[in-house]
Amino acid sequence: MSVAQEAVRHAAPADRARQRAVVARWARLALLLIFVVVFLIPVYVLLVTSFKPLSEADPGQAWNLPKVWTAEAWTVAWEKLEPGIVNSVLLAVPGSLISAVLGSMNGYVLSKWRFPGADVVFTLFLFGMFIPYQGVMIPLVQLMVNLGEALNIDLYGGIPGLTLAHVVYGIPICTLIFRNYYVTIPDELIEASRVDGAGMLRTFWSIMLPVSGPAFAVVIIWQFTSMWNDFLFAVFLTAPSSWPTTVMLNNIAGAQTVPYSQQMAAAILASIPTMVVYVLLGRFFMRGLMAGALKG
Amino acid sequence: MTRVRRWLPGLLLVTPSIVAVAVFVYGLLGWNFTVAMTDRHDEISQGSFVGLENFTGLWDQERWGISVRHAIVFTVVFVGGALVLGWFLAFLMEKGVRGESGFRAIYLFPMAVSFIATGVVWRWLMNSGTGERAVGLNSLFHYLGLDVLQWQWFRDPDWGMAAMAIPAIWQMSGYVMALFLAGFRGVPDDLREAARVDGCGEWQVYRYIVLPMLRPVTLSALIILGHISLKVFDLIVAVSGKQIITDVPAIFMWTAVFDSHDPAKGATIASYIVLSVAVFVIPYLVWNARKGKRS
Numbered sequence: 001m002s003v004a005q006e007a008v009r010h011a012a013p014a015d016r017a018r019q020r021a022v023v024a025r026w027a028r029l030a031l032l033l034i035f036v037v038v039f040l041i042p043v044y045v046l047l048v049t050s051f052k053p054l055s056e057a058d059p060g061q062a063w064n065l066p067k068v069w070t071a072e073a074w075t076v077a078w079e080k081l082e083p084g085i086v087n088s089v090l091l092a093v094p095g096s097l098i099s100a101v102l103g104s105m106n107g108y109v110l111s112k113w114r115f116p117g118a119d120v121v122f123t124l125f126l127f128g129m130f131i132p133y134q135g136v137m138i139p140l141v142q143l144m145v146n147l148g149e150a151l152n153i154d155l156y157g158g159i160p161g162l163t164l165a166h167v168v169y170g171i172p173i174c175t176l177i178f179r180n181y182y183v184t185i186p187d188e189l190i191e192a193s194r195v196d197g198a199g200m201l202r203t204f205w206s207i208m209l210p211v212s213g214p215a216f217a218v219v220i221i222w223q224f225t226s227m228w229n230d231f232l233f234a235v236f237l238t239a240p241s242s243w244p245t246t247v248m249l250n251n252i253a254g255a256q257t258v259p260y261s262q263q264m265a266a267a268i269l270a271s272i273p274t275m276v277v278y279v280l281l282g283r284f285f286m287r288g289l290m291a292g293a294l295k296g
Numbered sequence: 297m298t299r300v301r302r303w304l305p306g307l308l309l310v311t312p313s314i315v316a317v318a319v320f321v322y323g324l325l326g327w328n329f330t331v332a333m334t335d336r337h338d339e340i341s342q343g344s345f346v347g348l349e350n351f352t353g354l355w356d357q358e359r360w361g362i363s364v365r366h367a368i369v370f371t372v373v374f375v376g377g378a379l380v381l382g383w384f385l386a387f388l389m390e391k392g393v394r395g396e397s398g399f400r401a402i403y404l405f406p407m408a409v410s411f412i413a414t415g416v417v418w419r420w421l422m423n424s425g426t427g428e429r430a431v432g433l434n435s436l437f438h439y440l441g442l443d444v445l446q447w448q449w450f451r452d453p454d455w456g457m458a459a460m461a462i463p464a465i466w467q468m469s470g471y472v473m474a475l476f477l478a479g480f481r482g483v484p485d486d487l488r489e490a491a492r493v494d495g496c497g498e499w500q501v502y503r504y505i506v507l508p509m510l511r512p513v514t515l516s517a518l519i520i521l522g523h524i525s526l527k528v529f530d531l532i533v534a535v536s537g538k539q540i541i542t543d544v545p546a547i548f549m550w551t552a553v554f555d556s557h558d559p560a561k562g563a564t565i566a567s568y569i570v571l572s573v574a575v576f577v578i579p580y581l582v583w584n585a586r587k588g589k590r591s
Contacts, residue, residue, distance in 0.1 A: 025393070028388045028389075028391075028393060029393060029394070031388055032385070032388050032389065032393065032399050035385060035403070036399065036402050036403075039402055039403060039406070039466065039470075040402065041421070042414060042417045042418065042421065042466070045417050045420065045421065046416075046417050059420060059423060059431035059432065060431055060435075062420065062431065062432070063435065063436060063439070102312075102313055105309050105310070105313075106309075106310050106313050108309075109306040109307075109309050109310045110310070113303070113305070113306035113309075114303065114306065115303035115304070115306050115307040115310075116303065118306075119585065121310070121314060123581060123582075123585045124317070124322075125313075125317055126581055126584075127321070127577065127578070127581055128317050128321040130519075130523050130573060130577040130581075131321060131325065131570060131573070132523070132526065132527035132546075132566075132569045132570055132573050133527070134527060134529075134545075134546055134549055134565075134566040134569050134570070135324075135325050135328055135566045135567065135569060135570035136320065136321070136324035136325060136328060136566075137553075137566065138328055138331060138553060138559055138562055138563050138566065139324045139327035139328050139331065139563075140320070140324055142327075143320075143324065165320075168316045168317070168320045169320065169321075171313050171316060171317055172317070175313070199305065200305040200306060200309070201305070201309075225408060228410070229409070229410035229411075229412075230410075231410065231411070231412050231529070231530040231533065232529055232530065235550075236553075246410055246412040246413075246530075249412055249413060249416070250412050250533060250534060253412075253415070253416045253419075253534070254537060260420065263416050264416060264417060266416075267413040267414070267416040267417065268413075270410070270412070270413050271408075271409045271410070271413045274408045274409060274410075275405070275408055275409065277408070278404075278405060278408035279401075282401060282404075285408065286404070286474060290474065290475070290478065
């Protein structure tokens with residue numbers, strides 16, 4: 001009896017500590033769940049409203065589920081948004097591919113085939129990542145007009161000009177991601193290839209490119225997302241016929257006459273491509289995010 | 297000579313990018329400053345050099361003062377809010393929690409969506425109607441019996457910009473969480489264990505071991521949030537458009553270019569935005585480059 005009591009007395013503090021740990025774990029979980037609800041409030045409103053018929057799509061009942069579910073807002077929104085989505089695809093698909101090619105070449109040279117002053121070039125590139133684009137916008141428009149006239153293509157107002165701008169201002173981040181990725185590849189591999197008489201391009205082609213898959217994924221996703229979501233470059237550089245999704249969406253949403261259900265359906269439609277990329281390839285998306293902050 | 301032949305091909309391969317960055321980043325930044333120093337107040341004239349007249353003249357305009365004040369309020373609330381919320385979420389998840397990847401995915405997804413798209417719903421959620429006319433979050437507060445919380449949101453004359461920071465916090469705190477989570481996980485377990493063996497309580501371990509090691513991550517997060525905040529544009533366009541009540545320098549610049557057709561004024565505002573970012577980003581980059589060299 002007394003032995004058992006002794007055992008209980010000894011066990012008590014350990015038990016209490018364990019109990020406290022369990023409580024803490026549940027408290028953490030509960031708090032995290034509360035934040036999930038808070039984070040999803042806007043999504044709930046978007047979804048619910050987009051499926052309402054015109055008669056229910058007023059702000060007064062926005063928290064309610066639709067009494068009648070209908071996709072009619074989606075059809076109208078799609079018709080209005082479609083030209084913008086086509087433009088965005090024409091912008092973001094080629095744009096992100098070109099960005100990735102440039103980034104991998106730069107990253108390769110700045111990490112493995114360095115020239116005197118490579119570090120200075122890299123630091124100067126990095127500042128380009130942080131500049132507020134407002135600071136170049138006015139002369140950029142002028143430059144696009146002049147360049148377009150000189151080369152006889154419509155750079156200003158069209159998709160090619162917008163793509164050019166995104167590719168150029170994407171060089172810093174793409175270079176950074178590739179450089180940090182290539183740094184992890186052992187120098188011995190490059191040296192061995194050099195000893196075998198391979199030149200720079202040959203080494204790039206046969207040693208670096210075959211292992212570059214993940215970095216390409218990160219850069220393409222990053223650039224695709226930022227080109228798709230960009231608004232600032234688009235309002236300054238494009239004419240109505242080449243407006244991308246964001247500008248079209250802003251016009252639809254800004255019009256007093258467009259019912260809430262259509263605005264919200266359009267907002268979801270505009271977000272689907274990047275959301276799909278995020279859900280399917282979230283791992284690479286994360287790495288791109290981290291690249292901007294954690295170096296090396 | 298052989299040394300040159302060794303690095304020259306590399307330089308050639310990067311040359312197109314160096315030229316592009318030199319022209320588009322540094323060249324255009326410089327060009328913008330020169331436009332800001334002319335009296336080109338319409339789109340036809342070439343304008344002549346007036347020195348810093350535009351830079352000083354801007355402060356005489358009431359609207360400029362308002363937009364700077366707004367930018368400061370927005371920055372303080374947004375950077376502070378995203379930092380605290382992001383840190384707190386990471387803190388809750390740090391020790392591992394069931395379904396962690398699910399939580400992370402949900403907190404992070406707003407990052408993948410444009411401010412223009414989320415602005416559509418935030419504009420409605422933050423509708424300024426109160427009492428009988430309450431909709432959006434105000435009516436949710438009413439359902440929950442929290443009528444005291446109802447306010448004008450971004451239409452509040454004094455603290456409207458604090459409301460404007462809410463969607464931005466919603467969008468960016470998941471990112472801050474991811475940064476901090478990586479930071480927490482970067483603290484070696486044996487270091488914490490050693491401190492515990494030395495008799496530190498959990499709080500002390502946190503205060504003296506973990507927090508100091510999170511400093512670099514905190515700095516990165518500050519820089520990223522800060523430069524996003526100072527150039528904020530899309531979100532405000534999407535939520536309130538060009539209303540003076542939520543004016544910030546980037547909106548002011550936009551209207552200077554497209555509505556007032558005044559390139560010199562637009563360029564001056566743009567220069568101020570660049571300067572406000574440069575004063576903290578340049579030291580950060582220099583510090584980072586030095587640190588890279590040392591290690």
